[in-house]
Amino acid sequence: MSETILKVENLSKNYKMGEVTVKALDNASFEVSKGEFIVILGPSGSGKSTLLNIMGGMDTPSSGNVYFNNELLTTMNDKGLTQYRRNKIGFVFQFYNLMASLTARENVELATEICEESIDIEDVIESVGLKDRIDHFPSQMSGGEQQRVAIARAVAKNPQILLCDEPTGALDFETGISILKVLKDVNIKYKNTIVVITHNSPIAQMADKVIKMRSGKIIEIIENKNPIEPERIEW
Numbered sequence: 587m588s589e590t591i592l593k594v595e596n597l598s599k600n601y602k603m604g605e606v607t608v609k610a611l612d613n614a615s616f617e618v619s620k621g622e623f624i625v626i627l628g629p630s631g632s633g634k635s636t637l638l639n640i641m642g643g644m645d646t647p648s649s650g651n652v653y654f655n656n657e658l659l660t661t662m663n664d665k666g667l668t669q670y671r672r673n674k675i676g677f678v679f680q681f682y683n684l685m686a687s688l689t690a691r692e693n694v695e696l697a698t699e700i701c702e703e704s705i706d707i708e709d710v711i712e713s714v715g716l717k718d719r720i721d722h723f724p725s726q727m728s729g730g731e732q733q734r735v736a737i738a739r740a741v742a743k744n745p746q747i748l749l750c751d752e753p754t755g756a757l758d759f760e761t762g763i764s765i766l767k768v769l770k771d772v773n774i775k776y777k778n779t780i781v782v783i784t785h786n787s788p789i790a791q792m793a794d795k796v797i798k799m800r801s802g803k804i805i806e807i808i809e810n811k812n813p814i815e816p817e818r819i820e821w
């Protein structure tokens with residue numbers, strides 16, 4: 587049986603807006619196995635980002651627990667959470683969030699400077715297909731290339747889990763597919779666990795496990811016996 591890396595247990599997050607309480611997350615439970623490629627799928631406002639932020643140690647739930655390798659994340663102090671975000675998690679965002687004044691190499695270097703066990707920067711940049719662009723600035727690169735730098739930056743920290751928030755959301759179809767292929771290649775090469783959140787349902791076809799959300803609730807968890815190659819996704 588595969589080892590559990592992350593366990594989410596009865597997670598809820600409420601926001602009080604005057605008289606009204608918004609249930610951003612409502613009793614969500616699931617497990618993530620080591621090396622899995624997970625897609626969390628749901629429409630806008632279904633609670634995906636709230637869930638990802640809690641899994642990434644950037645937010646805390648109103649109730650429930652998250653365990654990372656059997657360690658309880660939800661009662662960790664700020665120092666523990668900083669170490670967790672720094673050393674265990676890599677983040678990829680929709681709009682890349684690169685430093686405009688740094689080259690691809692320097693963007694990746696900067697991220698590895700504060701973590702414990704980084705991996706070879708040039709190797710990672712080559713793995714995402716950007717060897718020829720290593721000394722270019724973000725403004726000299728396309729959106730897809732910038733997202734590759736962002737993936738290299740996250741992977742170079744050698745994180746156990748890569749959390750990706752709509753990584754293809756700002757890209758056209760073909761570029762989006764090429765980015766999903768990079769994520770799958772990284773998943774195989776570096777053996778990390780990948781969680782992608784998206785509202786774009788065809789992406790679910792490449793996942794080992796699909797977690798479907800609606801109105802803060804998990805409505806279905808699908809184990810995909812035969813995930814397809816990103817190149818075969820159509821939308």
Ligand SMILES: Nc1ncnc2c1ncn2[C@@H]1O[C@H](COP(=O)(O)OP(=O)(O)OP(=O)(O)O)[C@@H](O)[C@H]1O
Binds near residue numbers: 601609632633
């Ligand atoms: N800080 C906040 N204060 C109040 N309500 C919030 C806050 N953050 C999120 N919400 C609400 O919680 C619900 C879930 O939001 P969340 O951003 O997690 O959904 P999402 O599925 O990621 O949506 P999107 O794809 O549009 O980003 C929404 O109704 C949202 O308005």
